[in-house]
Structures are given as C-alpha cells and as structure tokens.
Amino acid sequence: MIDVHRLTKRYGSRTAVDDLSFTVRPGRVTGFLGPNGAGKSTTIRMLLALTTPSSGSAAVNGRPYRRLHTPLREVGAVLDAAGAHGGRTAFRHLCWLAASNGLPRRRATEVLERTGLTSVAGRRVSGFSLGMRQRLGIAAALLGDPPTLIFDEPVNGLDPEGVRWIRSLMRALAAEGRTVLVSSHLISEMALTADHLLVIGAGRLLADDGIVRLTRGHASLEAAYFALTASTTQHRSDADWAAEGRTP
Numbered sequence: 001m002i003d004v005h006r007l008t009k010r011y012g013s014r015t016a017v018d019d020l021s022f023t024v025r026p027g028r029v030t031g032f033l034g035p036n037g038a039g040k041s042t043t044i045r046m047l048l049a050l051t052t053p054s055s056g057s058a059a060v061n062g063r064p065y066r067r068l069h070t071p072l073r074e075v076g077a078v079l080d081a082a083g084a085h086g087g088r089t090a091f092r093h094l095c096w097l098a099a100s101n102g103l104p105r106r107r108a109t110e111v112l113e114r115t116g117l118t119s120v121a122g123r124r125v126s127g128f129s130l131g132m133r134q135r136l137g138i139a140a141a142l143l144g145d146p147p148t149l150i151f152d153e154p155v156n157g158l159d160p161e162g163v164r165w166i167r168s169l170m171r172a173l174a175a176e177g178r179t180v181l182v183s184s185h186l187i188s189e190m191a192l193t194a195d196h197l198l199v200i201g202a203g204r205l206l207a208d209d210g211i212v213r214l215t216r217g218h219a220s221l222e223a224a225y226f227a228l229t230a231s232t233t234q235h236r237s238d239a240d241w242a243a244e245g246r247t248p
C-alpha cells in the first residue's frame with residue numbers, strides 16, 4: 001500500500017509536485033500517467049526518500065520510507081536499468097545485494113529464475129543488453145519478496161518481447177496481491193497493463209479512477225487522457241517559459 005498526502009516539491013520558482021494526495025491499493029496494477037515533466041519521477045523519488053518533499057508526506061505500507069526496518073522486504077523499486085556494477089556477474093550482484101540486506105542467498109537464485117536470467121547468471125553485467133539489465137533491476141527489486149513494487153518508466157527502450165514480458169510480470173505481481181505502481185507516459189501501454197490510473201499534469205492530480213470509468217464518454221483512453229491533460233500541458237509550457245525568464 002502506498003499513501004501520498006498533500007505532497008509538494010518546489011525547485012526554486014518551479015513547482016514539480018503540487019499538493020498531491022492518493023492511495024495505491026494492493027491487488028491491481030496502478031498506472032501513474034502524465035506528460036513529460038508532469039512530476040511522476042519526482043513523486044516516486046519522494047516515496048523512496050531520494051528527494052526531500054517541500055511539504056506533505058508519503059508512506060509505504062504505513063510508514064515513511066526512512067522508517068522501514070528492512071526496505072527491500074517492504075518495497076522494490078525499478079528506477080533505471082543502470083544500477084548494477086558492470087564488472088560483477090548477475091548472480092554475484094544479487095548475492096551482494098542479498099547479503100547487505102540480510103536476505104538469504106537462495107533469493108538470488110529464485111529471482112534470477114523469475115526474471116528469466118538463470119542462463120546468463122554467470123555473465124558480467126557489462127555485457128548485458130538493455131532488456132537484460134532491466135530484468136536484472138527487476139530481479140533486485142524482487143529480492144526481498146516485497147508486497148509493494150514501484151516501476152518508473154519500465155518499458156522505455158525495450159523491444160516488443162521485453163515490453164510484453166514486463167507487462168505480464170506486473171499483472172502477475174498484482175494477482176499475487178501486491179501493490180504495483182508503474183509510471184509511464186505511454187497511454188497505449190497503460191491501457192494494456194493497468195487496472196487503475198492516477199493521471200497527473202503539472203504536478204497536480206487530474207484523475208484517480210479505473211480505466212473503464214476514465215474512458216467512459218470518450219472514444220478511447222487516449223481521448224480521455226488528452227481531455228484531462230490539455231489545460232495542464234498548456235500551463236506547463238507557459239510555466240516553463242516563465243521559469244526561463246522568457247515569454248512564449
């Protein structure tokens with residue numbers, strides 16, 4: 001479970017996240033959708049205590065991230081595919097992570113199996129493709145068997161097979177009763193993957209609803225999304241011009 005309450009982040013005169021409140025529930029895939037610069041990554045970074053909020057709070061399984069006793073057992077996060085030390089093998093990387101988080105070594109073998117990396121477990125990460133690195137990042141996120149998972153733009157740069165694999169993994173993780181939050185700016189991908197959507201624009205929450213309800217009254221999810229974000233896209237452009245001290 002993820003709870004965000006009146007979360008705000010300002011960078012100078014720019015408000016990246018603006019009084020955002022929402023709850024992400026277990027047992028379904030929740031998409032976090034918004035245009036470039038909407039504040040998705042900043043929100044996720046605040047959830048994981050990588051960025052300090054200007055105000056408001058964020059909790060994972062009822063506690064702020066910094067107060068989780070064993071974070072890897074509580075929440076797995078996939079932020080980018082470049083996290084592993086290139087000189088290590090996939091297996092050693094995961095064993096090192098497991099040991100430094102008090103997790104049994106067998107978890108490394110188990111998550112390699114789940115992410116389809118068993119056959120390349122002994123290869124150095126430096127030789128991995130983007131798709132293999134992404135799978136390794138997911139393996140690391142699953143190491144502590146956490147009830148909550150957060151993926152930030154997980155399919156960026158992946159080929160169709162990789163996209164489909166991640167989609168089915170996220171659905172399977174939700175079916176196991178986990179809380180799954182996935183950020184994206186790809187509407188078509190979210191239509192296939194998510195049950196529920198949080199739509200943000202210019203740092204503000206624009207919708208918090210099921211895909212079916214969101215789409216109702218529109219020709220498609222894409223049409224519903226553009227109707228929701230149209231005004232904030234304009235707002236963001238004007239704000240960007242202003243922040244740069246220019247006029248559009």
Ligand SMILES: Nc1ncnc2c1ncn2[C@@H]1O[C@H](COP(=O)(O)OP(=O)(O)OP(=O)(O)O)[C@@H](O)[C@H]1O
Pocket residue numbers: 011014015016034035036037038039040041042043185
């Ligand atoms: N460290 C920072 N310093 C200043 N501004 C920042 C910083 N990080 C983010 N921002 C600004 O905050 C806003 C939100 O950015 P953020 O990366 O959270 O958006 P996003 O929705 O994840 O976008 P994208 O889909 O492009 O990744 C943007 O205007 C961005 O320029």
